[in-house]
Amino acid sequence: MADKKLIKLNANENFYGCSPKVVSFIKKNAHIVSSYPNYTPEKLEQAIAQKLNVSTNCVAVGAGSVRIIDGILQSLVKPENEILIFENSFVAYYQLADIHQIKYKLIPQHQFVCKLENVIPYVTKKTKLVFIANPNNPTGTAITHNELVQFINKIPSSVLVVVDEAYIEYATQKNIAKPLSLISKHKNIVVVRTFSKAYGLAGLRIGYVIADEKIIAQLKNNRIPFTINCFAEKAALTALSDETFLYSCVQKNKTEKEFLFSALKRKGYQVVPSEANFLFVYFKKEEEKEKVYHALLDKNLVVCNLKIFGQEKCLRIGIGDRKINKQIIASMV
Template identity: 35%
Template sequence: MYVKPQILTLQAYKPGKPSEVVMREYGLDKVVKLASNENPFGCSPKVFEELRNVVSKFAIYPDGATEEISGKLAKFLNIEPNQLIFGSGADEIIQLISRSLLTKDHNIVQASQTFSQYSHHAVIEGSEVRSVPLVNGVHDLDGMLNAVDKNTKIVWICNPNNPTGTYVNTRLLSAFLEKVPSSTFVVVDEAYFEYVSASDYPDTISLMNKYENLIVLRTFSKAYGLASFRIGYGIANSKLIQELNIARLPFNTSMVAQVAAIASLEDQVFIKNCVAQNKKGMEQYTSFFDAYGIEYYPSQANFIFVPVSNSQEIFTELESKGYIIRAFPTGIRITIGTAAENEGLILQLKSVLKNNTAINNG
């Protein structure tokens, strides 16, 4: 054995088969990937314009202190630059927080099910993982609060939750923060923040003025369409950010990622259009599910979750027809694509229903 014993209890993250592999396996000419919650409309054209201006700088290290992007993003969010930390996607911030805060004497509290990396890194650090089942796809904050004790170092709240797309509202989150010990950090992962339209969704940044144990995560991978650049960020009180930076790798976000993020941030018209298209796409699915009496969780993200008992069967059937979704033990998650992609998948789902091979709610 070469690694910590607990690492061998885990599995490496499996992102799913590339489209090219699926095409070869099934002899397909085209595959539509609706599995990873990527933006089907790509990124802002401004990104390409700005990247052309830095091709002569590829041999130079990036801005390790992320001064320019910190300044621009802080202004956009109306916070101070020293409240920001950047990473290779929000995933690296999750790793940084876990590495910096957790020991074998600690535990974390999370939902079940939610984003896998919260528990993954807790296990690596030797911490206990306490998972509280979702209620109708939503975080059970009362149950999570009951799981918190003096050794709880982090509570993870994915909002909107991945994979269910559901959200915790302002009233519930504020009540939770009031009761959680100040020694316990509450990390609210808002990877899909830009897609949210609910009027009672929490303004977590303003809540930081009252709760110093609150950390917020966001990313440029989803609505901003920069998944391949790998850049996300955390927001917290400046003292905590200063300490987390000690554990951050030097130059952990590339120059091209920083340039792309700044350019995309400055094109909010593009983001608004993507969000509007996502809403229309979501309505394509909800209209279909409603018409066929198929259960689903109302989503505030760019994906929709259908609780089913035969998720792998549905996944395989759709994959063979050129549509890649994501299967979970309790259901399937479908990324909202373009109007044509959505319509194509819906037609295949109708075929699946007609053949009586899948979509068995319960």
């Protein structure tokens, strides 16, 4: 095993890497590693704002979306507050809450979907924030725009609704929630995005948040200078401009996801339809899951055994190209 190349399908990275323009930039500019980066990533914030048609004052960049989420908890949640997190969602939410000793409640999903109506009964005077991963990680499911609008109209405006859109570029569902379109009217909506997934820059650690100017000002006031390294900002600017590469990756992911999903369903596996770049597979028994996990590992295919996140009967499988997906199918007897 150690002598063979492992195929990583466990971290939801872009299977096709990053834009060749980014690689070219890094190769040509290795010398800048001895220089400090910009004090703050203003150029990238301006480019993101222009792309999304929002004010620059509504955008803040950070060292990955996890660091953005960490900053949100540090800056916007007080010790006496509580936050709400869906079960079977991004593990960093409750890991960071534990680190900052913030109390949280777990909201049940419905058929692996973050049903927003399930949140309402859990809201109290102490509730400060609710996390919604859309598409959700690890299930790949998504909420609709109508569901988000209804939820926003029901929940107190004092409760921040943080929509984590790490995989939004991959989503093809036409009626998927569009929280950016609601921020001007609902000041409690916060949208988190990343360059780690579809843009293929996971190793550079760069993400961003879009919200009302007052919220962004609070986050920027607590931001440590020089946190975005000298390559990250310029690489992100380059990646943002290469729409052709992004579109190609998204289309290949869509085609291969449909291929792998259909093949696994035909083989009798319980697979959840996904709006991301991975598939969530669940089993009746943990033993069945372990057998499949090790069968894939024996073929050097590394998928995410969700037991490490407390989901003993589930696997999350990243989408590869046609060659790799055929290997996955052949290995899952």
